[in-house]
Amino acid sequence: MANHVKDMTIRDTDGSTVPAAALANVLRAVEGCAPVQAVCSEVGLDVALPREPDARVPYRQLADLYEAAARWTGDPWFGLHVGASVDTRSFGLLGYLALTTATLEQVFEVLARYLSLWTTSAGFQIDRSRTTIEVAWTYFDFTAPPRRHDCEMSMMAAANAGGQLRAGRWRPREVHFRHGPPDDTSEHVRLLRAPVRFGMPRNLIVCDAASGAAPVASADPVLHELLRDLAEQRLAGRATQPSILDATVAEIVKLLPTGDAQLSRVARSLGLGARTLERRLIAGGATFRSLLTAVRRDRAMHALAHSDLPISEIATRLGYGSPTELHRAFRSWVGVGPAAYRRAHRTRS
Template identity: 85%
Template sequence: MANHVKDMTIRDTDWSTVPAVALANVLRAVEGCVPVRAVCSDVGLDVTRATEPDARVPYHQLADLYEAAARWTGDPWFGLHVGANVDARRFDLLGYLALTTATLEQAFEVLARYLPLWTTSAGFQIERSRTTIEVAWAYADPTAPLRRHDCEMSMMAAVNVGGQLHAGRWRPREVHFRHGPPADTSEHARLLRAPVRFGMPRNLIVCDAASGATPIASADPVLHELLRDLAERRLAGRAVQPSILDDIVAAIVKLLPTGDVQLPRVARTLGLGARTLQRRLIASGATFRSLLATVRRDRAMHALVHSDLPIGEIATRLGYGSLSEFHRAFRSWVGVGPAAYRRAHRARR
C-alpha cells in the first residue's frame, strides 16, 4: 500500500505524464472483475482517456490507479500480475527498439535511454561489473510515497520482456525492492523466478553478465538502426519543445497556494502574453478553466486519500478563498463532499 504522507508538497515531478494508453494494462486486468469506471473514478481518472491515442495523464494518477485496482480486485499481487502479462510491443517505439536489439544487455540499455519518450517520472539505470549487470528502477522524486503495485508492475514487466527476448529461458539472478514484504511473497518468487529481497536500498534486477551477452532471436540490426534514429529525433524534439500543457500545469501547481491562479498570472509566469497563452491553449484543444479544474480535482482527491491534511488546509493549498467554495467545487466533480470522499476511500485501504 502507498504510505500516508504528512505533507502535500508541490513538486513538478508529480505532474510528469505518461501516455494515456498506459491505462489500458490496468483496465484489461480489472475488466470483468470489478466496475472499470468505479476504479478510475476512485483516483479521478476519466476511463475514456485510455482510448485517446495522443492523450497523456499525470504519472501519479497511473500509480494510484494500480493501488486502487489492487484494492478493488482484492489481488495482493496485482502489479506483478499486470507486469507478467505485458507484451513489449504495447510500448510502441520503445518496445520495438528492445525487440530488435542484438543482446539482452542492449535491450536494457535501450529502455534506460529512451524511457523518457514514455515518461520522465521514473527510469532505468544500468550498472556493470565483471560478473553482473544491475538494472535499477528509480523514481524521479525519491521523496514520493512508495506505490508498491506500480513498482512491482514495472520491475515484473522488465523481467518479462527479458524472458520474451529469450523465449522464456532467461531469468534474473536476484530482484530487490525498496518497499517491505507483503504478507505472502510466494507469487513474487514464482513469477520473477529468482530470489526476491525486500526493504533494500534500491529497486534492482541483478543479471548474470554472461546472460546479458546472449544473442536475441528477434534481433534486426537494419530495422533497429532506423528505429533508433527515429527515437533520437523524438528525444531531441521532446527536450527542445516540451508540451505547453505540461508547462501550464506546472505553473498552475506553483501558483495554487497564492490563490491567484488566473490566466494572465500564469502567462506572466511562463514569460508569455495572455493572448499568446490563450492562442496556444486553443491550438492544444484545451481551455484554461478546464485545465485548472482538472489540476485542482486531481490534487484534491490525491490529498484526501494519501495525506492527513485537514480539509481546510487542502482547500487553502489549492487556492480556494473559502472552505465552502472548495466544498461546492469538489461536490460538482465527484457527487459527494470531501469529508465523505475521504471516509469512503480510507475505508477501502
C-alpha cells in the same frame, strides 16, 4: 554565487505524464474482476482516455490506479501480474526498440536511454561489474506515496521486455525491492524466477554478466536501427533541451538514492569528463557541489514539510551515510535541525 545557489529552486517531477495508452494494461487486468468505471472514478480518471491516441495522464494518477485496482480486484500481486502479462509492444516506440534488440543487455540499455520518451518520473540505470549487470528502477519524486504495484509492474515488465524471462532463456541472479514484503512472496519468486529481497536500498534486477548475451528472439537489426534513429530524433526534437545545469540536476536526482551522486559519476552519465562538466557548470553560474547541495536542501525541506517519511529514510534517499550527516547539513542550511523544522512547519499549517 552563494546567494544565487541558496535561492535556487529545483524543479520537482510532479508534472510528469505518461501516454493514456498506459492505462489500458491496467484496465484489461481489472475487467471481469471489478467494475472498471468505479476503479477509474476512485482516482479521477476517464475510462475512455486510453482510446485517445495523443492523450496523456499524470504519472502519479497511473500509480494511484494500480493501487486502486489491486484493492478492487483483491489481487495482492496485481502489479506483478500486469507486468508478467503485458505486451511489450504496448509501450509504443520504446517497446519496439526493446523487442528488436539483439541481446538482453541491449534491452536494458534501450530502457535506460529512451524511457524518458515514455515518462520522466522514473528511470532505469545500469551498473556493470566483471560478474554482474545491475538494472535499477528509481522514482525521482521520493516524496510521493509508496508505489508498490506500479514498481512491481515496471520491474516485471523490464525483466521480460525481450521475452527471454517468459521463454525461460534466462533468469536474474536476484531481484530487490525497496518496499516491504507482502504477506506472501511466493508469486514474486515464481514469476521472476529468482530469489526476491524486500526492504532493500534500491529496486534492482541483478543479472550474471554472461546472461547479458541472452538473445532476443524477435531481434531485427535493420528495423532496430530505423527505430533508434526515430527515437534519437524525438529526443533531439523536444521543445526544450535541458541546459547543462538542468541535465546535471536530473542526474543528481537519479543518483542520490544510490549514494553515488558524485561529480565523476554524473559526468560519465552525461558523456563528459569531470573537469569539463565542472567548467561548464561554472560558466553557467554554479558548481557541482552547489547543485548537489541545492538538490539535497530543497528535497529535504519538501520531504519534511509534505511527507511522513522518517528522517532516517530521508537521509538515506538523499545519499547521506547517517541521519547525523543530514542533521548537520540541514542545520547549516536553515539554522535548525530536521525535526525542529518539521514541527515548526506543522505548527504553521
